[in-house]
Amino acid sequence: MVGQLNSIVMQPVIYGISLNYGQIGQLSTPTATDCKATVVTVKAYTYGSQNKAIVDVNPSTGALCAGTWNRNLNVIPDYTVCTATNPPASNSMTYLTAEANGVTSNPIPVYTHPVVTSVLLGTPTANCTTDPTTNCCPLAAANTITAPAYSGNSCISQGSTGQLVARVFAGTGTYDATTGTTTGTLQNISCQAGHLTYTANTSGLVSIDENGVATAELPGSTVITASVSNAGSSAGFFSTCPPASINLSVPNSSSTALSVNQNYAQPLTATVLDTRGVTLTGLSLEYVSTTPTTIPVASTGIVTPSYPGAASITAICQPATCNPSPFNQIGLFGNGKPLASNAIDITTPGTNSTLLYIASTDSRYLVPVDFTTSTLGTAVQLPYVPNSMVISEDGTSIYMGSSTELMVVSASTDGITRQDLTVPGTVLAVSPDNSTVVIADAARKLIYLEAAAGGVTSEYGWSGNGTPHAQWTPDSATVYITVSDPTTSSDQLLVYSTFTGWNNITPTPNSTGGNYPLDVAVTVPSIGAYLAGSPTTAVGYCPASTFTTTNDQTTVTNIFNPQADSNTAVTDRIAATNDGKHILGAAVSNMLLSDLQLTLPTGPCPSSGDALSFTSVATTSALSGITPTAITGVFPTSDSTAAVVTYTGTGGVLPWYAPSSAGTATPGTLTNITLSGTAIAPVAGVWSTDNLTFYAGTSGDNLVHLITRSAAGSTLSDSKTIAPNLPIDPNITNPTSTIAVPNLMVQKPRKTT
Incomplete structure (x- = not known):
């Protein structure tokens, strides 16, 4: 009859309930329906057990006891104390039901067992x-x-x-x-x-x-x-199963290098296969550009150049957002290890103007220069003399370190937007996503990771009195930091990963007294980093994993950032070309420019034990015509067609190098550019994003020389100078001039009009 109780169902129908001996449980309220499966109201149920020696039940409430409830104890209410059956019943399972108005529910199993x-x-x-x-x-x-x-x-x-x-x-x-x-x-x-x-x-x-x-x-x-x-x-x-390959391609094309005009949206396609050859979908791949300022790539894999230049685009599966694993299981079956795709090289033709910012480690002033009008802007007076200067990839903020505080200058208004006394030191690098600044505090011997908005997110101690250098991977997931002090043979490579945290690697100087690492350059794709020194070495991004299985349980031991290459080339400063084919380095000790022509592995990380293995063949070219006291930088163009070497000392020339094709073991062409006027040495510099101008700050004349070329592959020449006239700080001891050497420079692109 409609509205009259017809059926009672108790849950869970099949799987039942599990109770430890002596444990108290509770039956869920049954569902009562009529003949039309419409829910009806039942005032009260009566619950029963087929075997009270296994499970006792309060007939009114459905409270369960894996044993026997107390009854008739007067001072204690009934169904309050559950006592396990001793010894336990031979059968550990029984059934319980609910009854109302002559209708009995389905029986549900209740299992009892030791704890x-x-x-x-x-x-x-x-x-x-x-x-x-x-x-x-x-x-x-x-x-x-x-x-x-x-x-x-x-x-x-x-x-x-x-x-x-x-x-x-x-x-x-x-x-x-x-x-x-x-x-x-x-x-x-x-x-x-x-x-x-x-x-x-x-x-x-x-x-x-x-x-x-x-x-x-x-x-x-x-x-x-x-x-x-x-x-x-x-x-x-x-x-x-983890990904085993990521093939990045251009739709309807087999080319891995193409020209894309400004503001044109060029899609790229990533095809991912796992270790069993199954095509994967839905992965959280991160698409990255080596020059995101000019040629950014969206999270969808669409490249839309905003300025002329060149970039290498890769897709990365980076734990923990892609292929994660528990820390103690990293490497098991390949989970928890990163994977990078092949690179797609993008070139965007055209020219752009530049906003150049010039400062000095001997002056409290910052001078902006807008090359759309070729005029010097109003000098910005800084609170303290800077020791370093790095601009964010989005071109909005200039981070200037000092021994007293961090100074942040707006690249839009040229005004100081933030001062932070809690993080004094040298600014080493800003992450490509603009979120994190790396600062080395020599006084406290601490490396800070500072949020762009302020506040230290992580810190790590370092030793010695060396000069730190740092470089981020394009995905902002890892930063490599080198600290080397030849006077104490104190050498460190610090690696910070957003997935695995800090890793402190302390290399040992070789038998000839060379110390490393002196500098760092991330490979393209970013599967590791090369470290300047004697020898020049590399570490890979794949942990070397070993496995021990006992009783069906596998224990994993990982060595993070293991060595991937060692080349006898001696280098003080190094840099990687965007095409992934060269590590370029220079050293004072042997007066050579070394070109490590690379063959980088593709595919997944080694499954067990081994580290990644990079192959490099070094060619050398003599750094003639200069007498350097230190190599201050190696600066390749983003299109990988040229590189220049800066130094302190004397020479009056700027060495520039045109790399050869990788794998030929043939050196490229090294040429000296004679600097005009009374310039003694190019001590620092920066390339324009269109790769047509290198801005070289020089000692001797304290000017900035514009080293220009008409197109990629053409000859460089000293075409013009500008005078920033940075006033020497009065606290500088025994200055040789009232004008400081312009040895700090950053730039951002501007449209030509």
Whole structure:
């Protein structure tokens, strides 16, 4: 009859409830319906147990006891104290029902067992009698599951499924996965414990249904927590197969180098395959440009140049946003390791103007120059004499370090926007995403990572009295910081990763007394970094992983940033070309410019034990005509067709180098540009973004020389000078001039009109 109770359903229908001996539980309120499946109201239910020796129930409330409830004790209300049956009943499972108005519900199973002490995911058992796993149990047999068992000894490709298999233990002792036996009081209660519920600690990598069937989603590995008897336990790991290749391509083209005009939206396509050859979708790839100021790339892979110039575009799968893993499992099955695509080289034709900012480590003034009008702007007086100057990639902020504070100058208004006394030191680098500034505090021996808006986000100690240098990877996920002090043989490479944190690598000087690392250059694609020194070495971005498996559980040991190359070339300062084919370095000790012609590996990180291996063939060219006291920089153009070397000392020339084709072991062409007037040495400089002008600050005349060329590949010449006339700071001891040497310069592009 409509409106009259016809059916009572209690949940969970199939999987039931699991209780430790003596544990209190609670039945959920049943659902009552009439003959039309319409919910009806029931005033009260009466609950019953088929075997009260296993599970007792309060008939009025549905409160459960894995044992026996107290009754008729007068001073204690009935159904308050639950006492475990001793000894436990021979059968650990019984059924409970709810009844009302002559209608009885479906029976639900309730499992009782000793207190669960651990749950272990692993391979299915070979013997369900002596070493049961959850797939052996009657509860599993009640469900039709077609997914193969997931052993945990390999990964599953995106979209594939696997049945999670576990062993449930009570007591203490050890379990031997080889023999399936236990020691101490440890006992396998897998088929006594009832239904397990699985959850993944990291979302998005795997979905798990009520049957324990796992469906692989995005690449990565995660801890799986198994819950039983209202308690959770870390049971094991699940792995969705990682990417093995990222092929970046231009739609409808086989070329990996192309010309793209300003403001034209050029799409790129990334095809990703996993380690089993399955095409992956939905990955959080990061598209990066080596020159985001002029040729940025969107998160969708669309390149829209805003100024002339050149850039190398790559796609990176970078943990933790892509292919993550728990820290202690990095490398297992390839999860937790980065992967970079091939590079697409973009050239944008045309010319642009420049806003040049000139300062000096001997002056408290900053002079802007707008080359659309070729006029010097009003000098900005700084609070302190700067020791460094770096501009953000978006061209909005100029960060100037000093021994007293950090000074931030707006590149739009030329005014000081922020002063921070908490982070004195040398500004080393600004991340390509403009979010983080690296500062080296020589007094406190600390490296600061400072948020662009202010506030230290992380810091790390360094040793010695050397000069630090730093470079970020294009994705802003990793920064390499070198600190070398030849006077104390104190050498450090500090690597900070947003995924793995700080790593302190302390190299040992070689037998000839050379010290490294002196400088750092990130490779293109950014799969590692080269370190200047004697020898010139490289580290890779892949951890070297070793694995030890005991009782179906794998322990991973990682060496982060392992050595990837060692070349006998001696270098003091180095730089990488955007085409990924050259590491260019120069040294005072041998008066050579070294061209390390590279062959970088492609594909995934090594699966076990080994580090990445880079191949470099060095050619050398003599740095003649100069007498340097120090190499201050090697500056390649963004189109990789030229590089210049700056130095302190004497010579009156600017060495410039045209690299040869990689792999030929043939040096490029090294030529000296004679500087006009009374210039003694080009001490610092910066290229315009269109690669047609190098602005060289020179000692002797204290001017900025414009070293220009008409097009890529053409000859460079000293075509013009400008005089910033930076007043020498009065606190400088024994100055040789009232005008300071312009040895700090940054630039940003401007439209020509």
